Amino acid sequence: MTASVSPVAQPVLVNASRFRAAHAAEWERLDAIVRRIERRSIRAVPQDDLLALPLLYRTALSSLSVARETSLDRALIDYLEQLCTRAYFQLYGVQTSAWTQLRRFFVQGWPAAVQSLWRETLVSFLLTVAGVVVGYLIVRGDAAWFFAIVGDSMAGGRDPSASVETLRKTLYAPQQQNMLATFAAYLFTHNAQIAIFSFALGFAFAVPTALLITYNGMMLGAFLAVFVPKGLGFGFVGWIMIHGTTELFAIILSGAAGFRIGTAIAFPGRRTRGDAAVAAGQTGAVAMAGAVVMLLVAGLLEGIGRQVLTDDFTRYAIGTAMLIGWLLYFYLPRKSDAPAAS
């Protein structure tokens, strides 16, 4: 290069200065565009700037490489590093739009995630069934167990000592119309929070999730043990079923998502523990988000549908239809080029 430049008595010109003079304008333009995207949005950027963005980004990247090898001006390198990093995340790390994500979630992501969790779902289902059986048997054996399992506030008078009439009233009595929607909202937020818990608790090697799922089944079993001996079994199942097929399914699925995380951490297989956890976390999260959607549906069915429809057969019909609908939606083979949930 300029061999005549000597440190003695000549105007010094370090590489950084030449380099800055040649490229500073491009860097500043890139900085302005990226700043604009960060501050506002991609839509605020004019079209020709948008077209120039990838080129400017690659120029800045190559400037960074050159600067690292030829320049000792650390301010310049720091500047280019942060500029390239910010531009990188605007180019490569940006989310697809919310609508696209939402559509993809309902069309592919959610059913695919649930399908890939079928083994965990089966375990979760069997645990629930086991819980129901155990809950039923021990409350039939000794009614005192009912209070240990269900708790006073949840029971609300529906305990083994209650009369047939009281119990019948809890199944069929209409509630105040204007409270229905509020009740539905309460049920939804409460259940969704439980679903998120049972998912997140999967992190502890799935043990708390298993307990939660079994306990959920035991509560159902305990209630069955109250209603069935009084001849209200058929009505009670209808009362549960109108929303229960959706709600229990959702809780089973969120439990399954928790199992997936717990087992991936405990038994990562050929992958590293970290990679296995990440893969499981993604699938699990999609299934769990889906479970929250299902609980919203269940909340509406329970809060409004059940209070309005007091006929056993309608309740059975709706519950069964929902169950079939969910099963078809999740497990019907579909032609999808995408692999498991992304």
Next chain:
Amino acid sequence: MRQPRPEARPEADGLRRSFITPEGVDLRLTLGSAGTRAAAFLIDAIAVVAVLVVATIVIFTLFFSVHAPALAIVWMIGFFVLRNGWFTLFEMGGRGATPGKRIMGLRVVARDGARLSGGALIVRNAMREVELFLPLTFLGTQAAEGTADTFVTLFSLGWSGIFLLFPLFNRDRLRVGDLLAGTWVVRTVGVTLGSELAVPEARPRRSFSDAALSLYGEYELQTLEDVLRAGQRDSIATVAATIRRKANLTDDGDDLGFLTEYYAALCVRLERGLLVGRRRLDKFADAKR
């Protein structure tokens, strides 16, 4: 993730990670430190509570005048969304950061550099339930019922403590949620390009001997750069005095001018070495000429 540590530069703190773009350039990301992360979280927590309090007051005032049950629904759904959605929804946005993170100059990115999926962010923030809300809710309920004994309090705080301090126990400052989501939190602060130091206004008045310039390497050069940019009078005086003493130069009274010119001369010399593949990392390295 499992890349070897980048070459041990003296100033490299523990938070820089090598990160290769598809173009093959290492961006050397800086992770958010535990302190910044905590500050960002506190800002978010305060914001969430503030929104909640204001919304509650507004809704209750409305409720007493209108008596619409819809308001109760709005409150319940709003609370649910605020608790579970604040972090997730903000991080799903283009900035990849909650308001707190944005203020602190942080951003959530996928560790493999790919697009952040919605699933990753849901997992990342659902784990907050276990990390923070679960023990606190537990403690809160027990306290409200007056049954919180010392054991419960200690247990809840201990549980939260384990998760809150989790980022301090791993190299990449990952929360449990980050671990499962495959994300990490990096600093993205917009830096303005610092002015050039090696630009002389006029011809240099001083010339430096070969011996004077072979005293130092890149590390010292960049330290000198920091001193000049910070512009603190007494540190400039100290550094100038040290260099003069080592190089046997006389004091001409103009410390800043001396250092600027010395910086430029040293920079030119080291850069020339760089171009022919002779890097001198610091003053202890062999001063080949």
